[in-house]
Amino acid sequence: MQVTIEAMGAAGDGIATAPDGNRLYLPYTLPGEAVRPDGPIVLSPSPERVAPPCPHFGPCGGCVLQHWAIPPYADWKRARLAEALSRAGFPDAPVAPTRVTPPATRRRADLAVRRRPDGSVVLGFHARGGAAVEDLSTCHVLDPALVALFEPLRTLLRGLPAFRREGSAVLNLLDSGPDLLLRLDGPPGVADRATLAAFAARHGLPRIAGGPLKGQGTETLAQLGPVSIAFAGASVAPPPGAFLQATPQGEAAIVEAVLDGLPKLTGKARIVELHAGLGTLSFPLAAKARVIAYEGAPEAVAALDAAARRGGAKIQAVRRDLVRQPLSVKELEGHAALVLDPPFAGAAEQIPALAKSTLSRVIYVSCNPVALARDAKLLHAAGFRVQQATPVDQFLWSAQLEAVVVFARGK
Ligand SMILES: C[S@@+](CC[C@H](N)C(=O)[O-])C[C@H]1O[C@@H](n2cnc3c(N)ncnc32)[C@H](O)[C@@H]1O
Numbered sequence: 001m002q003v004t005i006e007a008m009g010a011a012g013d014g015i016a017t018a019p020d021g022n023r024l025y026l027p028y029t030l031p032g033e034a035v036r037p038d039g040p041i042v043l044s045p046s047p048e049r050v051a052p053p054c055p056h057f058g059p060c061g062g063c064v065l066q067h068w069a070i071p072p073y074a075d076w077k078r079a080r081l082a083e084a085l086s087r088a089g090f091p092d093a094p095v096a097p098t099r100v101t102p103p104a105t106r107r108r109a110d111l112a113v114r115r116r117p118d119g120s121v122v123l124g125f126h127a128r129g130g131a132a133v134e135d136l137s138t139c140h141v142l143d144p145a146l147v148a149l150f151e152p153l154r155t156l157l158r159g160l161p162a163f164r165r166e167g168s169a170v171l172n173l174l175d176s177g178p179d180l181l182l183r184l185d186g187p188p189g190v191a192d193r194a195t196l197a198a199f200a201a202r203h204g205l206p207r208i209a210g211g212p213l214k215g216q217g218t219e220t221l222a223q224l225g226p227v228s229i230a231f232a233g234a235s236v237a238p239p240p241g242a243f244l245q246a247t248p249q250g251e252a253a254i255v256e257a258v259l260d261g262l263p264k265l266t267g268k269a270r271i272v273e274l275h276a277g278l279g280t281l282s283f284p285l286a287a288k289a290r291v292i293a294y295e296g297a298p299e300a301v302a303a304l305d306a307a308a309r310r311g312g313a314k315i316q317a318v319r320r321d322l323v324r325q326p327l328s329v330k331e332l333e334g335h336a337a338l339v340l341d342p343p344f345a346g347a348a349e350q351i352p353a354l355a356k357s358t359l360s361r362v363i364y365v366s367c368n369p370v371a372l373a374r375d376a377k378l379l380h381a382a383g384f385r386v387q388q389a390t391p392v393d394q395f396l397w398s399a400q401l402e403a404v405v406v407f408a409r410g411k
Contacts, residue, residue, distance in 0.1 A: 001036065001037060001038075002034055002036055003016035003017065004016060004032070004033070004034055004035070004272070005026065005033045006031065008030075009025050009215070012064035012065050012399035013025040013027050013153040014026045014030060014033065014035065014040075016029075016035065018037070024037055025355065027040070028058070028064075028067055028398050029043075030045075031046060034137060039252075044364070046359070049067055049069075049376055050094075051067075052067050054066060054394055056137070058136045060127065060128075060134040061126045061129070061134070062139070062398070063396075063397035064256050064397065064399055073397075074098040074393065075102050077099070077401050078095055078297060079096050080401055081391040081401060081403050082210050082368070082389075085372075085373070087378055088379075088380055089217050089376070089381075090376065090380060093379065093387065095391065096391070098392070098393050099392045100225045100396065101247045101393055101394050101395075103140050103141060104142065104144055105247045105248065105249055106146075106247050106395075107139045107143050107172065107246070108171070108244050109169075109246060110147055110170050111169045112125065112133040112168055113163070113165070115158075115164065115165050115169060116172075118307070119158060121157045121163075122382060124136035127156070130369060131363070146178060147196075148165070149178060149180075152203055153212070154170060154200050155279075157169075161192055162184045162189065162210070163182075163185070163345040164186045164187060166213065167182060167184040167187055170182070170183070170241045172238065172242065172245075175229050175230055176227045176228045176229075177204045177227050178203070178275065178401045179205070180200075180205055180208045181208075181211060181218060182196075182209070182211075182213075183213045187188075188221055189209050190282055192221070193221050193366065194341070196221050196222040197222040199222075200222045201224060206223065206224055206225040207223045207227050207240070208221050208223075209240030209241070210223040213243075218239070229244070229278070231280050232287060234279065234304050234310075234311045234313055236306075237303055239303060242277070242279070242303070243297075244278070244280070244297070245394065246395060250392055250393075250394030250402065253390070254281070254404055255284045257381075257390040257406075258281055258284070258339060258365065259284060259285070261337075261387065261396065262363070263336055263337060263338055265289050269289040269290070270291070270292065270336060271289045271291045271292075271336060271337050271339060272291075272294075272327070272339075273291055273294065273338075273340070274294050274327070274342070274347070275294070275295060275341045276295040276301075276304060276317065276341075277304075277318075278291035278300050278304055278307075279293065279303075279304040279307060279315065281339055282315050282317075283313055283315070283353055284314075286313045289336060290314045292316045292335075293315050293317050293318065293321070293399055294318050294320045294327070295317065295318075296320065296321045298319055301317050304317045322347070326350040326351065330360055331402050332357040333358060333359075333388030338354065338361070338362050339363045339364070340363070340365065342366075342371070343367075344368045345371060345375060346371025346372065347364075347375055348375065351378045355382035358384070360409050361407070361408050362384065362407040362408075363407070364405045364407065365402070365403075365405070366404075367402050384407040384409045385407070385409065386406070386407060386408065388406045389404070389405045389406070390403060390405075392404065
């Protein structure tokens with residue numbers, strides 16, 4: 001049987017129609033290619049096909065689209081944002097070209113680690129759709145400073161009693177150096193701590209934290225110096241494993257699109273920000289207006305609050321679970337703009353009050369086009385238009401799509 005790839009699906013697979021009418025989703029194929037679905041085997045390669053740069057492409061689930069040239073790949077991401085907004089009622093939304101992140105810049109990695117029966121260690125990303133872990137020798141998306149830790153981490157874990165069979169190593173590349181959070185299946189003892197302190201000293205890690213493989217909570221296991229990352233010049237001390245925008249370039253593109261989306265602000269203007277995290281957006285926003293920043297994770301709020309106080313930034317950081325207790329219409333009133341950057345699930349609980357309020361500017365930072373389309377539909381019904389939409393490709397060669405969408409209503 002031979003089929004032709006008609007389009008790319010949301011997970012990055014080529015879509016074709018089988019002779020019996022069934023839809024086929026075929027990985028590692030491209031639009032226009034004639035394909036034998038078993039395999040799949042590409043019979044006529046697309047002119048857009050390129051040689052994947054990474055030897056792990058295929059078995060590693062981290063990337064699914066390394067075989068596609070960047071310009072059509074970036075256009076596909078842009079078209080997906082346009083489609084999501086069209087589904088929400090904005091068929092003519094102005095969608096900017098995709099801001100693509102360069103290779104070797106990702107500063108955050110959640111690596112799976114496994115111990116083989118012979119004691120050696122597998123470290124890498126999960127295989128696509130499976131529990132297996134691809135043992136990585138290199139990675140073309142991660143910052144080289146993190147890739148350089150792969151082999152030392154394997155050696156470390158091999159001799160670490162707290163690591164029995166499985167765990168994860170969360171690496172955040174901060175301004176102060178790599179920050180490591182080990183989630184392991186055994187309790188760390190005195191010997192583990194001494195080993196970790198020596199590792200931190202040898203490889204320039206100011207801090208190593210630990211936590212249970214399943215469940216919350218972390219504890220510092222070795223600390224050799226302060227940890228810090230700067231947002232708009234403000235130095236924040238992130239908790240272990242904290243959320244960071246995936247790349248500095250992605251962060252810069254998001255910040256730029258958010259600031260560009262602000263209305264003209266008067267001297268007394270106030271901005272309300274939801275899902276503020278460590279303050280990636282709060283600090284740049286605070287250079288423009290007074291900011292009230294809501295965030296659910298207590299450690300993030302504490303880090304944001306401490307940095308704002310230290311630097312005298314005009315930010316009031318408030319801990320709040322915005323799913324259980326979304327802001328009321330009354331709380332939303334009186335702000336020149338609302339900026340929200342929800343997790344993958346979107347902001348379904350918050351949108352009704354937002355729609356009912358008199359807010360005239362909503363800047364939505366999204367990491368999930370499906371949730372964005374659902375939330376944007378309610379904003380459309382409430383009289384908002386899309387002033388600008390910017391796709392941001394922070395997860396190079398993946399099917400993920402981030403975006404900043406500026407909604408406005410009134411004059
Ligand atoms: C995509 S991150 C954005 C963080 C920040 N804006 C940034 O750019 O770094 C989403 C944030 O939403 C927070 N969050 C998740 N669920 C939440 C909830 N129910 N209530 C409040 N905040 C929540 C997370 O802790 C995280 O900081």
